[in-house]
Structure formats: C-alpha cells, structure tokens
Amino acid sequence: MHKKAPRKNNVILHILWIGLLTGTLDGLAALMLNYKIHPAVIFKFIASAVFGKAAFKGGAEMVVAGVVFHYLIAILFTNAFYLLYPFFKKVLKNVYLIALLYGTTAWLIMNLVVIPITQKAFPVIKAQVILMGIAILFVCLGLPIALIADRHLKEGKFNIEPKR
Template identity: 45%
Template sequence: MSSSTSNNISLKSILMVAFIAGTLDGAAAVIILAKFKFAATFKYIASALFGKAAFSGGTEMILAGIFFHYLIALSFTLFYAIIARKLQFLSANKLVSGILYGLLVWMIMNLIVVPLTQIPHVDFNLQRALINAVILIFCIGLPIAILIPGERH
C-alpha cells in the first residue's frame, strides 16, 4: 500500500489533518456540549455500537468512543481530500467550502449515521442543532478545508 493517495496527498498529511479536526471537535464536544465530562462524551460515542451498555462500561468504552470519534474524523478528512483534488472551486473558496462541508458533515451525521446506530434517540432541539452545526463548521469543516490541499493547476 502506498503512503499517499492517488492524488499525491500524503497519508501522513491526511492523518495529521484528521487528528487536528478530531481533536478540535472532541474538545468542543467535551467542553461545550458535555460541560467537561470527558468520559461521558466518549461513552456516548461508543453507545453508537454498544448501546446502553456503553454508559455502564469503563475505560474500554471510553477508548472505543475515542477510536470511533477519530475514525469518523479520518473518514470525513479522507472524503474531503478526494473531492478537493477533483473540484477546483473547493480549494478556490476554502472559507465557503469549510462552512458548507461542516454543514454537510452535520447533515450526514444527524440524518444518516446517528439514526443507524444504537445511540439513544433524542427529540430535535433547534438550539442544540445550531450549536452542533457551528461546532462542526469550526472544528471539522474549516480545518479540513483549510489544511487539505486542493486541485493543482
């Protein structure tokens, strides 16, 4: 396996951007959404696969949540890296691209991913949705759009 994608973006660069975005998003979730409850944040993420058992689990559930969190950040980083190399307007408008990508990530996570998991259902709350969207714009969309190189001319 090569250490770079077919578009010459190094695997190291993709991993670094995913780590930065995942760390920013994780920190925002812990600080803003969970009021500094680190373990609860990552047990919640682990509940996607393990259901309610994640909340009574210990370190293994926290680690599973961290793993899932960074895997998702890596997936969104890799996807953006692939499309940014093909769509010139993404690299030409990094600010707009980052905002739109953050909103796309919110939609994918909330309308597709989360409903397919075992995460406990909560009713829609506009304020919480807006906070989550802003977090994803600033912590996922913008860092990925700014740090991933776009199409070369």
Template identity: 40%
Template structure:
C-alpha cells in the same frame, strides 16, 4: 492517493481533536458533568446502552470511533477537493458547506442507523452542533486541504 495519506491523517487528527475539545467544552458548560462521558455516548452508537455501564474500554471505544469518523470525513474531503472545482473557489464557504454536510450525514444517516437512534434536535442543539462542525472541522479542513493542494502544484 498514497501521497495524501499522511497529510490527511494529520489533518484528521487535528480536526478530530478540535471537534472533541469543542464537544467537551459544550457538554461541561451545559451540564457541569465530566465531559469524558461523551466517549461513552459515542461508543453507544455501536454498543448500545452497555456503553454506559462499561469501564475504561468504553472510553477507549468511543475515542477510537470518534477519530475513525473524523479521519473518514477528512480522507473523503482530501479525495473530493481536487475533483470539485467549486471547493477551491472560497475556503470559508467551502468550510461552512462541508461542516453542514458532515452535520447532515451524521444526523440524517449515521446516527439514526446507530444504536443511539438520533441526536436531540432542539433548535439550539442543531445550531450548536452544526457550528462546532463548521468551526472545528469544516473551516480547518478547507484551509489545510487548500494549502496542501497548492503546495503540490
């Protein structure tokens, strides 16, 4: 486990960054507003409405929470990959599956249990958020993890 920690942390930082940049871009294009608001929204998962009236500390809390979640999903994938042979068959299918898995866990379990309550669930919102998770996290993780484990053999 110690051996995969640094590569997994690097991968988690990468996919976390890709994910937040995609979310920033989508938010800005959809609203024309400052995308840093997303960090307050993320912080509100733990802190509730107070996150929207706080200062810099709320941006930092959202930033840290975002990367904690991204790193958690990355570490889980690095742990799971060698244990499920089906994940090693096709990295594109694996990336799509894992992106949809993340979307499902976040929307069915994590967010409803948070102080946010639930994401907006319009058809376009679901499609956009699932696509972001597939493209920014699922696919990169599938290829990075595949490359890592092939180099270990």
C-alpha cells in the same frame, strides 16, 4: 552544504494528520459544550453506537473505544472532504464556502443518518442546536480541512492521481 532531498508527498499521512487535528478540535468542542457532563459519559455515548447500552456500564475500555471511534469518524470525514476538495474548489472557488459546506454535510450525516441508525432513535433537534452543531463542525472540521487542502493544492502537494 548538503541539500536534503525533497520528501515525497504522502496523501495518506496528510489525511491522518488532519484527521487527528479535526478529531481533537471537535472532541474538545464537545467537551467544552457539554462541560456539565463527565467526559467519560460523552465517549461512552460514542461507544454505545457499537456496544449499545453495555457501553454505559463499562469502564475505561468503553471510554477508549469511544475515543477511537471518535477519531475514526474524524479521519473518515477528513478523507472524504480532503479528497473531494479539488472538485469543490473548481465549482465553488471560495475556501470558506467549501468549509461551511463540509461542516453542514458532516452535521447532516451524523445527526440525520448515523445517530438515528446507531442509537435507534431520531434526536430531537432545535434550531439553536442545529446552528451550534454546524458552527462547531465548520470551525473544527470544515475550516482545517479546507484551509490545509487549499494550501496543499496551491503548493502542488495534492498528488492523488495514480502513477503510471
């Protein structure tokens, strides 16, 4: 019987796969949380960060743009958190604490930086909304990234150092 050669670990593919996973989980959570709002409106809101109010007047192209931007944001957060995982693991040790830190950081960046800049308004935020948002990002973003990165670290798949 012929053994397969071990696959070369590819951090970029890990990040893309995890980004698609976290983007899907977060998107589904947004749709469920806002079930009274048509899904097209949710993704047009995301597209409006780039296209302004014209996004809400657009059709399917704006929905697609919103979905693309949503996944791009998820992949960017995944990239940063995945690559920072070994550092946080050394400092904090606990994968669930790291996941909570990731979810909280993502919420803070999106709600206190990205949305105010792109929507040109500071959102009114209530304690319940903050806690729900952080909980969603903990479950949909922080946990998957931290758990997968932790497994990759333990399995030696976390190969981010350049080869010499």
